[in-house]
Amino acid sequence: MSDDSDHDAIGDLTKEGTNLSGSSVPLHTNVAGASSMVERVPPKFVPAPFPYHFQVTLKIDTLSDMGWGRGHLFTERYDTNDGSKGNTTTNDDITTGSDEKTVLDKVPENWEVRVPLVLPGEVVKARIFKNFDSHSEADLMEVIQPSEDRVDPQCPLAGTCGGCQFQHMKIDRQREWKTDFVRRGIVAQAIQGYTSLNSIDEKLFPTVGTDEIYHYRNKLTPHYQAPVKMGDDEYELEAIGFQQILSRKLVDVEDCPIATPAINIKFKETRRSLHEQAKNGLLNNKKRRRKNRRSRNVDVGATLLFRQADNDEDGNPVVVTDYNEYMTTTVKGIKFRYQAGNFFQNNDYVVPLMVDGVLEAALQPVSGSDSDKVPSYFIDCYCGSGLFALSASSKFKLCVGIEVNEKAAKEAGDNAKLNNISNCQFVAASAEALFTSSPALTIPGFEEQKIQDFPRDETVVVLDPPRKGCSGTFLEQLFAYSPQRIIYMSCGPSTQARDAKGIVEIGGYDIVSIQPYDLFPQTKHVECLMVFEKKAK
Numbered sequence: 054m055s056d057d058s059d060h061d062a063i064g065d066l067t068k069e070g071t072n073l074s075g076s077s078v079p080l081h082t083n084v085a086g087a088s089s090m091v092e093r094v095p096p097k098f099v100p101a102p103f104p105y106h107f108q109v110t111l112k113i114d115t116l117s118d119m120g121w122g123r124g125h126l127f128t129e130r131y132d133t134n135d136g137s138k139g140n141t142t143t144n145d146d147i148t149t150g151s152d153e154k155t156v157l158d159k160v161p162e163n164w165e166v167r168v169p170l171v172l173p174g175e176v177v178k179a180r181i182f183k184n185f186d187s188h189s190e191a192d193l194m195e196v197i198q199p200s201e202d203r204v205d206p207q208c209p210l211a212g213t214c215g216g217c218q219f220q221h222m223k224i225d226r227q228r229e230w231k232t233d234f235v236r237r238g239i240v241a242q243a244i245q246g247y248t249s250l251n252s253i254d255e256k257l258f259p260t261v262g263t264d265e266i267y268h269y270r271n272k273l274t275p276h277y278q279a280p281v282k283m284g285d286d287e288y289e290l291e292a293i294g295f296q297q298i299l300s301r302k303l304v305d306v307e308d309c310p311i312a313t314p315a316i317n318i319k320f321k322e323t324r325r326s327l328h329e330q331a332k333n334g335l336l337n338n339k340k341r342r343r344k345n346r347r348s349r350n351v352d353v354g355a356t357l358l359f360r361q362a363d364n365d366e367d368g369n370p371v372v373v374t375d376y377n378e379y380m381t382t383t384v385k386g387i388k389f390r391y392q393a394g395n396f397f398q399n400n401d402y403v404v405p406l407m408v409d410g411v412l413e414a415a416l417q418p419v420s421g422s423d424s425d426k427v428p429s430y431f432i433d434c435y436c437g438s439g440l441f442a443l444s445a446s447s448k449f450k451l452c453v454g455i456e457v458n459e460k461a462a463k464e465a466g467d468n469a470k471l472n473n474i475s476n477c478q479f480v481a482a483s484a485e486a487l488f489t490s491s492p493a494l495t496i497p498g499f500e501e502q503k504i505q506d507f508p509r510d511e512t513v514v515v516l517d518p519p520r521k522g523c524s525g526t527f528l529e530q531l532f533a534y535s536p537q538r539i540i541y542m543s544c545g546p547s548t549q550a551r552d553a554k555g556i557v558e559i560g561g562y563d564i565v566s567i568q569p570y571d572l573f574p575q576t577k578h579v580e581c582l583m584v585f586e587k588k589a590k
């Protein structure tokens with residue numbers, strides 16, 4: 054994400070403008086009437102090629118990895134009139150005193166301007182807020198020629214709230230962008246043998262998702278800042294919500310349409326209660342103070358938790374708000390009990406597809422073997438509360454999971470018992486310890502076996518690391534162990550592509566398939582499953 058430290062305007066997207074198709078897009082409130090205001094130019098603003106808040110008309114070519122439009126100056130009006138370089142937006146109201154044509158004549162040929170909330174093919178009006186060496190960044194002011202792929206966002210805060218980037222885009226286009234994002238990440242790594250688009254495309258499948266493109270998120274973590282003193286003994290909470298796009302300021306969110314209905318009901322109740330408590334001075338908690346830059350003690354806010362669990366016995370939704378409370382989520386008939394503050398996947402609709410993807414890949418016959426020989430050992434690295442290992446248990450002889458969070462590793466072991474699964478063991482340690490110093494197995498019948506001695510050609514290793522990917526030490530160890538198949542699930546396709554380069558070039562694996570999942574519709578986030586098979590000698 055770009056540095057937003059000197060960008061102070063984006064939070065004020067409260068007015069609605071109307072584009073040519075009649076659909077509305079957000080405008081900054083301070084655009085109208087700007088001529089009468091003296092605008093504060095941020096101290097670090099680089100004044101070339103555009104002055105601060107210079108208005109441009111852009112044609113959007115593509116979307117960047119952040120989901121922002123990459124456009125260039127749209128000069129059609131001038132091209133068709135007098136042939137000179139120009140801009141369809143006037144800058145009479147900017148305070149820099151720059152003459153529009155003088156500015157535009159100095160802009161390098163094909164200069165790129167990046168704008169959020171736009172789509173390829175659109176012509177938009179935008180306002181510059183930052184210049185870099187290679188491009189500028191601008192706020193969207195108006196969509197002049199909308200794309201056919203533009204849709205009305207369900208959330209009135211789309212464009213203000215930093216949570217969603219794509220509510221203005223048809224879901225099919227969102228998924229195409231996600232597939233392409235994965236493709237570009239792999240191509241950028243120039244992985245040996247996979248340098249051409251063709252070689253990637255024959256392995257890469259279109260992003261899959263479900264019809265639940267809103268109201269799917271089973272976890273929400275809104276924030277609030279400490280209440281503001283309004284008078285004697287009078288306090289008020291400002292926003293309860295999420296960070297604004299390009300800013301650390303919070304936007305007040307009353308309802309989040311990507312979260313489940315039950316979470317929104319609970320969220321509204323909690324908001325009411327917090328406002329009431331703040332008014333009565335009950336949120337000014339002296340224990341939760343920290344020093345500010347001037348070394349004064351200041352009150353701090355908090356991050357709330359709303360997590361939807363399985364329904365209760367009467368079929369009523371259950372929403373947990375205490376980080377320490379235990380909750381249960383059932384996936385494909387297996388119950389996972391975990392502390393609400395611990396990791397668990399956030400989309401109940403897509404997770405079964407991900408589990409199916411992992412199991413289908415894991416159970417493919419081993420290449421080069423008799424056609425019916427399938428792996429029988431399953432190692433789940435970064436296993437959390439046991440999602441993949443426990444889901445695979447009925448199909449494998451033995452499953453082992455490793456997880457650095459001790460509580461989560463214990464939950465995984467307890468979940469095996471809860472589901473009467475006896476062939477899974479979970480280790481509380483960093484994945485780096487797996488093949489070098491793993492503890493003895495305690496599963497009856499396997500006490501003599503060591504993880505590092507599992508037969509290589511019968512073993513599948515599943516990786517599901519955090520966004521930063523796997524460490525070099527872990528990968529070295531994995532390559533030395535050399536399992537038949539590696540199945541890599543990731544929420545960070547860029548670090549996954551980096552690790553894939555090592556898996557192919559150093560580990561000696563082929564890429565079998567690449568399957569992105571739309572775990573977070575309306576956002577730029579994508580989950581991706583890559584399958585690797587040891588190259589035949």
Ligand SMILES: C[S@@+](CC[C@H](N)C(=O)[O-])C[C@H]1O[C@@H](n2cnc3c(N)ncnc32)[C@H](O)[C@@H]1O
Nearest residue numbers: 396435436437440456457458483484517518519
């Ligand atoms: C993306 S989550 C996946 C969890 C699980 N596979 C699931 O789908 O529920 C990543 C997990 O890796 C764990 N983790 C992070 N660093 C680790 C490490 N070095 N070794 C083992 N586990 C780690 C985190 O605690 C977290 O539970």
